[in-house]
Amino acid sequence: MPTPPTTPAPPDGHTADPARTRADLHKHRPDLVTAYDAALPAARAAILSRLLNALHHEPIPGVTHRAHHVELSDGRTLTAPAAATLPFATPQPGLTAHLTDSDRSRDEAHDDPAALLRALDLGPHTERLAREIDNSVANLALAYADPPPTRAAQERRNxxxxxxxxxxxxxxxxxxxxxxxxxxxxxxxxxxxxxxxxxxxxxxxxxxxxxxxxxxxxxxxxxxxxxxxxxxxxxxxxxxxxxxxxxxxxxxxxxxxxxxxxxxxxxxxxxxxxxxxxxxxxxxxxxxxxxxxxxxALLETLTADLPLTxxxxxxxxxxxxxxxxxxxxxxxxxQAPRITATETVLPLGALPLLLPRLATDPYAWWHDLVHRLLPPLLTVLDRGVALEAHGQNTLLVLDGDRPARIVYRDLGGVRVSARRLRAHGVEAPPIEGDLPSDDPDVLRTKLTAAVLGTVTAQLVAVLARAGADPARLWASAAAAIRGTATDDAARLLSDPLPVKATTAMRLADDPLDDLWTTHDNPMAGA
Structure with a gap:
């Protein structure tokens, strides 16, 4: 029997939209219905903000101009609060975008991201993505309606x-x-x-x-x-x-x-x-x-002298x-990570839950983090392997409240350069699939889109909302990169930061082909 396609259409009725989710909650968890209703506006705003950010930054079909608003090829204009279109925004419930006809005869207000996407009609795969967004809103509201019962800081101590x-x-x-x-x-x-x-x-x-x-x-x-x-x-x-x-x-x-x-x-x-x-x-x-x-086995050799597990x-x-x-x-x-009695391990993607409480001196704490995170990753890149160090794959070990060391997991998305390995006296093992590459841009993009364009940028945004100066935080990250003295470091400090264009990918004919966008590099000139 043949293998199912990589992106099969889900069975009918299995990918619930917000209304279907609410109906099913009446059967399975009636105690959550009221909380789900209360959570839906926040979930819609969170997903709408992500969609607006994509429309402002990604190569989206039908988008011809981006400035303070988005212009479409048919003359329509999309406007929204500027703060909500930024990466890692924290919009308030009720966020609304306005879609206006070219002659301004019609102005549609949208607080539902899937409805907005359908109204935009961005090509033949619009409806596919709209269904996915409907499901994302429903499941995010369900998560908000059923939060953990204890404080994150207490859980971390436990x-x-x-x-x-x-x-x-x-x-x-x-x-x-x-x-x-x-x-x-x-x-x-x-x-x-x-x-x-x-x-x-x-x-x-x-x-x-x-x-x-x-x-x-x-x-x-x-x-x-x-x-x-x-x-x-x-x-x-x-x-x-x-x-x-x-x-x-x-x-x-x-x-x-x-x-x-x-x-x-x-x-x-x-x-x-x-x-x-x-x-x-x-x-x-x-x-x-x-x-x-x-x-x-290869990475055990490459990291033997590094503070990276x-x-x-x-x-x-x-x-x-x-x-x-x-x-x-x-x-x-x-392998599971191993920690001592005074240590805690958590993914970088979970760090925003704790960061304002951990970083009582944000600049000293941040210095410790970026100097433990970035140099070993750049050294491994220089030696021949680009790790996909995003917030789920990359773990931070805290000793007490201080960053102590980095742990990396999941080798499925890395890139391996036989040329770089040979330059460091290491023979590349037989590697299958799309992992081998000697293209320095491919290698740098794999690492930096994850660890700089997403993880570091998100953590800077979290600390900035707590009052820290983002320019000072990025300067500290730049110093950590500059200290590695690898051939890649100069490019990382000057090139625009790559980020995977996930919304554009979902609108493409082949949604699994990687597409990229870039953001201004806040370390340029730092």
Whole structure:
């Protein structure tokens, strides 16, 4: 049986819009209906702001001019409060954009981002994206309606030295991707599924172990597929020769939903789920199954003298169909981070929850962070591997309240330069898929779009809202980069900052092809 397409249309009725979500809550969680209604305006504003930012900065079809407003090729004009169009904005509920005809005879007010997108009509894939945005709004409102019961600062203190602390902290993140309007899309899941499995609802689940006939197994592990419970029943129905071999110990879904952390602190497991989240259906490619151990060994060599821990991918496997490993029937296992009794580990994407309380002296704290984060990443880039150091993949270890060290996980999105490796006396291992590249622009973009254009820029925005001077923060980041003295450093300090154009990608014929936009570099001249 052929592998499902990478971006399948979700089953009818499974990707709920706000109205369908509300109706389903009456059946599954009637206690949340009132809170959901109250949360919808904030969720609409958060997603609308992300969409407006994309319209002002990304290569969107039909957009011909961007200044204080957006002009469309048919003469219409879109206006909105300027602050709401900026990256990482924090708009108030009720945010509204106005779409005006060329002769100003008609002015439409839109506070619903999906309705605005449909009115804009930006090409043949407008409706696809509008459905995804509807679902993102619904799931974000559901997250806002069901917040964690304790303060993030107290949770962080409780997580010191606790192997389950990382999972608990990751499950506190409600907003997801800070720039993507599909930040909470869960294509293919029902509302009941979201409540049962999405990390922002703080579930503890168990994976299913599915025994695979040995002749159908690919990998160097016993022929057992570790399957997400959402996926497992569908797989058994489709492939009756898979047999249930019991459940795992209790695990917490992390920020990515399909990657789970055992409460005991044992290795994490990345599963395959035929669910679209943000820009892709989250399966495990055959290349990832093969590359993980090879890249782990390579990065262990490259980082041996650096204050950067790359979590090894220690095991992986996939089921063979017609002799080929299948991405929807695969998993991999990854080391869990290790911390001491006084340390806490959390993803950089969770840091905005804690940052104003941690950084009582924002400039000293920020200096410690950027000097621990940026130099080792740039050194690894110079040596031949561009890590995709975004807020979900990159972890900060705090000792008390101070940044102590950086941990990196997930090798699926890196880029590997055989030429740079050879220049440092290292032979590149066999790497499959789209990971190999010797193009310096490709390598720099992979790293900087994540760690500078998104992570650093978001954290600067958070500290600036708390009163810090963003120019001073960026100058500190520039000093950390300048101190590496690599060939890439000068370009990072002068080139515009790249950011993935996620909305333009969702409107493209092939939504998986990377598209990029750029922002002014606040470190230029610093």
């Amino acid at each position: 997580a010191e030295g606790d192997p389950d602390g990382l999972g608990r902290l990751e499950q506190r993140v409600l907003d997801g991707h800070p720039l993507h309007p599909c930040t909470r899309t869960r294509g293919g899941m029902t509302v009941a599924d979201v409540l049962a499995y999405a990390p922002e609802h703080r579930p503890v689940i168990r994976l299913r172990r599915l025994a695979v006939p040995p002749a159908r197994w690919y990998g160097d592990t016993p022929p057992v597929l570790y399957a997400h419970p959402w996926q497992a029943g569908r797989l058994i129905d489709r492939y009756p020769w898979l047999t249930d071999a019991g459940q795992t110990e209790p695990v917490r879904p992390l920020m990515s939903l399909r990657t789970v952390a055992p409460l005991s602190g044992a290795d994490h497991v990345k599963t395959a789920v035929d669910i679209q989240m943000t820009s892709a259906v989250r399966t495990v490619s055959p290349a990832a199954v093969r590359n993980g151990p090879r890249l782990s 790359v979590l090894r991918e220690t095991a992986a496997g996939a089921v063979l169909i017609d002799g080929r490993p299948q991405r929807h029937l695969a998993y991999l296992r990854r």
